[in-house]
Amino acid sequence: MEYYLQLVINGLVVGGIYSLVALGFVVIYKATKVVNFAQGELVMAGAYICFALTVQFSIPFLWAFLLTLVFSVLLGLAIERVVLRPLIGEEHISVIMVTVGMSSVLKSLVQLFWGTQIRVYPPVLPTEPVVIAGLPVAPVYLAAFALSAVLFAVFSAFFKYSRTGIAMRATAFDQQAAQSMGIGIKNIFAMSWCIACVVSAVGGVILGNINGINSHLGHLGLKVFPAVILGGLDSLLGAALGGLIIGVLENLCDGVARQFFGLGGFREVAAFIILVVILMIKPYGLFGTKEIERV
Amino acid sequence: MQGKCGLFFTSYRGEAQIFQSGFQKLMVGLFMLALLAAPLALNIHETSVMNLVFIAVIGAVALNLLTGVCGQISLGHGAFIGVGAYAAGQCTLNGVPFPLAILTAGLITAMVGMVFGVPSLRLKGIYLAIATLAAQLVLEFVFLHGGALTGGSSGLLLDPPVILGFVFDTEARMYYLLLFFAAAALLMVANIMRSRYGRAFVSIRDYYLSAEIVGVNLFWFKLVAFGVSSFLAGVSGGLWAHYTGYISAEQFNIGLSISYLAMIIIGGMGSVLGSVFGAVFVVLMPEALNAVANSLSAVFPGIAQSLVALREGVFGLVLILFLIFEPEGLVNRWRLVKAYWKLYPFAH
Amino acid sequence: MTVVPTGYASYHNCRIMAYLDVRDVTLTFKGIAALMGVSFTVEQGTIASLIGPNGAGKTSMLNCISGRYTPDGGVSGPCTISLDGENLLSLPAHKRTELGLSRTFQNIALFKGLSVLDNLMVGRHSRMEYGLLASIVYWGRAARQEDRHRRRVEDVIDFLNLSPYRHQHAGRLPYGVQKRVELGRALAAEPKLILLDEPMAGMNLEETEDMARYILDIAEEWGATVLLVEHDMGVVMDISDKVIVLDFGSKLAEGTPDEVQADKNVIAAYLGTEQATFSGR
Amino acid sequence: MAGGTVNEILKVENLEVVYNDVVLVLKGLSLACPRGEITALLGANGAGKSTTLKAISGLLESEHGEVTDGSVIYQDEPIQHLIPEKIVRKGIFQVMEGRRIFEDLTVEENLRCGAFTRPRSEIPGGLEKVYAYFPRLKERRRQLAGYMSGGEQQMCAIGRAIMARPQLLLLDEPSLGLAPLLVEEIFDIIKRINAEEGVSVLLVEQNARAALSVATRGYIMENGRVVMDGNASELLNNPDVQEFYLGMGHAGDRRSYRDVKHYRRRKRWLG
């Protein structure tokens, strides 16, 4: 029993990371209806920038971190302006594929500048583990967990109450109608990409502290899909909880498969199988907005 | 299919033909002749590239039928191709004749595809896309843990195809075999597209609610789309398996699925010709890049290294540029070029 | 008239079953009632109109008949919707087409990627029989059937004057023509009952007159029964044989145009006082 | 009507609009909206009425349309090349055809969107005013707009316009798909907004009778040009308008749709 409790706690801990990345994903989707397959690469880009600033240019971490955020804003602006703005109003699959293309470009740019070697972050957070219910947990994970909780609260309030937040949701639903309200949709898009890039960069810095970075950090983006889809693409709560749920469930499934069937490597698949089962019951995820269909 | 100016039909059947004018038929005939003669002029490497193109054409037209025509995005086609590869491999390893093995592979893949198409009953758009991504990962897992069936982590070694004692063990021989299959696949999809099945698929893509009202059984036709598409993907996989002679789980990863999606987007969604263009483009692009890298490195030594890092990026960049500047795909450019020459020299 | 199944008799006082017979349809969304025990009948070959304020449940009613929604049940007994004696409720939407039901939509729901011709050919989908293998080979059976059905579709094209647009993509046509193509698609299925959801919406006078003429011809020449949802009272009152008024999911009135126009409840809930200005054009 | 720029809040002069670089939709359109009054713009489908409104509000761009010639003068200032956001800030607000409600948002959030360009302090007052005009919206203010009936959605769309406090309101087919009683109510409200808020209105309608009953001035468009204009009462009495837009027979009474002859329908396609 203790084994399963530990699996759950470990799942929550890893799920915190998923939630963090998923939040950035949902911000973009909520404001622009873009399904971003390059989310993992945005995380990677942020991580590398911070790495370059701290290690290669020896800037103190705090300053480097702030500069990373500034850079992320610029990256968000650039991506929106160059890649996504021309595709406003195009089909689902076109937008998906453009983000797929973007992920390749980002990956190879990182390879060009920093090569394929693993790069090691200077330790920013303490490494001494904290024991929770008998399971030692590294502070890095706690930081990720806390951060995703804070971001969730901030974004929820932002989308519910702030004028810009509401305008973002309006824009996502109907761009032209939003324009007719005097909402500058280009600014809205740019802003949402900036927010997503900043969130991703923060996630990247935290991830870098876990096990260094290399040009394949972007793989994490794939793990985020079960989380966001499970929660519902446009739901912040869904992203936050979805990440945790997927973290726990994949751990439990993996544990069960390992113990009773002797199957290894089930973890990667487990998340997706759970996802499909849940989608068959709730086609818009646990908290997603159901599309209103009128005929 | 809009009849061009000056082309009059005396029967409905004439209007439903794939190639409508005599000139078109002539050009297609000449092109086929050129294709048949090509191995005489090409060296082995170029022939092998053509062979990869043919395999890709089958896979691309399969995916285009499902995604471009029927509107069901699939991120699992790489794995479906894998199912075909393993199925065909197991067949020939167990002594089934090659043509039968390919057919069996197609049917088995069709079945697997239909199983993974079941979520399309309730899921739409991106949600379905992610469900097919699940299919991709689940199948990859099965490939790796399939034991003797898939050779597990060490994969399967296969012999070249044999038909009635004739061994297809050179590039040129494979060329004709693959050309035949590619042409057959294209004809098959072109026929489906001008029949009630094709129209039903498009109706599901364009407005599924009214498709249902005109009597299209949504679930069944989505399943059929998954089935036919997977069938062809399976055939493509079976051919790939026997062409390369070795299959392992990692050949059929998510990257393969994505490159097939790239093919149909670059070529043109929902178009048979577009699938061909896309397959040609995506297969030739790395070859072209290598050639550029090689010729550049003669002038600027050391640049090849950077170009290697950039190759994946160039692929992504090309994809982005296409989506921005030619969202309708190469086939649209082709139509414009054709329209231009039709009016030449009076175009302005 | 068809034989009345005995099962219905006990519930519905032996009423003789009409061509389209809707009995006691109730539909709720998340506990909110959209339709509450609505019953009405439409006789064969006539034009009936369903009118009522926005949100009264007119489109929901059409959706129940066409199979998009499944009614929850009746207020006083099991609800039934039958066409020419056949129970529709036991069939999924796509099967109802085979029985001779077709419809158009409030907002244009054409297949934008297909030509006008192909849109109409899709309309004949349920009348075609050849299978997948035949379509792959496209030789013999499939080609013959395509030919035959094409002839029927050309009749519809003639009737609706769509020939100039035959090969154009449906999505690029003017609004009024799209509305006509949609009508054509519904007609191509050789319907016995055709449901029209606001066919005049957004049309100017001339187009409205054309559409009215088509609807009259559909009933007279093609012998189809028409159930029309429309806000243009001029059209409704002129061409209908019967008018059914819904309000808040219940039937407010049913009768000839003249009867309905004179009904005080209908005037208060729907028609308003300045009828001539706001509904008659 | 006394002419002169002072009394005209909006003047459109020789406007030409091209879609997708090829399709010429407006071919030198001119019209003027008197300040503080309702102007009706009538015409067949495809005549370019909606395009005219979008050219004024700047929304053409998102549909690949472009103003290639002519000018839109709003309060003596050309605005044809401004982005929609700027135009809204200048006081022109368009209620688009088909209501275009943000269905995922609640009614109140929809209304807040209307006030996007206004200072925050105006929002509570604006909401009060909208709820006064449309008490039904107040009951449903926490509900998702997508689940409301068409009439309520149209109210919400006009409510958004009230929130924006425009000086010129562009209304595109406000009666589309509405029941007669609701059409009456909506036109009442339009009249009230015009009178109480002093908002000038440019109204595009299929329902010519209703539009001319509230407007003071009307324009009739065909094929991208204005073919007739005049005071509403003049237009109502014009025999051509009566025949083609009001559906009246020669005797002045309403023609029945049953009597429309087959040949009339055919004529257009043969001729």
Next chain:
Amino acid sequence: MRVSTIITAACTTLLAGLMLMGCGGEGDKPAQTETTGPQATADTSPDTTPIKVGGLIDLSGPTSSVGVPYADGLRGAVKYINDNGGINGRPIAFDLQDTAYNVQQGLSLYKKMVNTDKVVCIQGFGSAVTEALVRTLAKDMIPNFSGSCSAHLTDPRTAPYNFFTSADYSTQLRAALKYFRSQWTEERAPKVAFIYPDHPYGVAPISAGKAYAAELGYEIVGETNVALNAIDATTELLPLKNKAPDFCWVGGTTPSTSVILKSAKNIGMNSVFFTNIWGTDETLPALAGADADGSFSNQAAAVYGKDVPGMKIIEQITGGKPQMTHYVRGFVSILTMAEAMKRAAANGPVTGETIKDAAETLRDYDPMGLAPFISYFPDDHRPNMAVLLYTIKDGQLTFVAEEILDRRADWLGH
């Protein structure tokens, strides 16, 4: 609008241009080889035409972090050979291409190299491409010196043209097991567990390891899979921890080793971890910090800075910049191939077949001290049975021992 049309046109032209160049480039090359070919045989003066060698290495993709230094090592060694007289006066023309961890790309490049460019030998790398080529190599008679060291490639009956220069994965695992058994002093049987990625390369040596562990008297207490891209391995390790293994075999790559070591430390596992040649390199101490201390690893080649003749040359070539052990392994692979070529050249023409035959005459060839001695036999392609064991002490890879196993016949290919 017009601008976008122009840009589209420009892009299309550019791409079309690229395509044409691509085709043109491929077209030109065979012509060159065909004209130089006959000359080479006809001439009696010393032959100085280059010997063409192809390189199929993962320079991008998931394995590129080790592929890139390996490729650098190959290039360095080729430069060294060519600067020092080449193969009896003939330089090596080395065409190194990126396989990007992709079988199709690898096969396509291989076909171009062999059929068009007429290379006589391949320097390979990843498992997938190497496995896919086994039969083709035999048919084309092209030797492949690869970085993939699966045991079944050492059996000439199934893989006659495959060579590699370090002990195969199974031998490495066996050697490590033998070493730890010899160090074991307690009464009870030592407990061992296996941790590996669910991946061809990870799974390859496991059955051999289990069999030998049983033979040596280990108690096998468990096994588990940790993915190569895992960010946490707690779940996977928790069940193992309860079984308290004394030794844990870690197959994987350096990042996954680091994750395993850190997670193990976190949950308080006190086993001795040991990895194969890809599982530990110079970055591990930096990645895993103090958690890496005390772990063991197999290495197939000397670590940078070791005092052997070969290392001096490497230092010279790289300008004293420290290189990873993967670099040294690439270097050794070329040295070995060059030795075989020299032997082949001494007897006649250098072709794939003669290189293979010459390689099979190598007996205790010393790659300048960079790796254990190498021998190939016509019926046994195991280069050697020796493994260098290193441990991490204070963040440094520190040499511990060289363990040499018997060349047992029943281990050939397994």
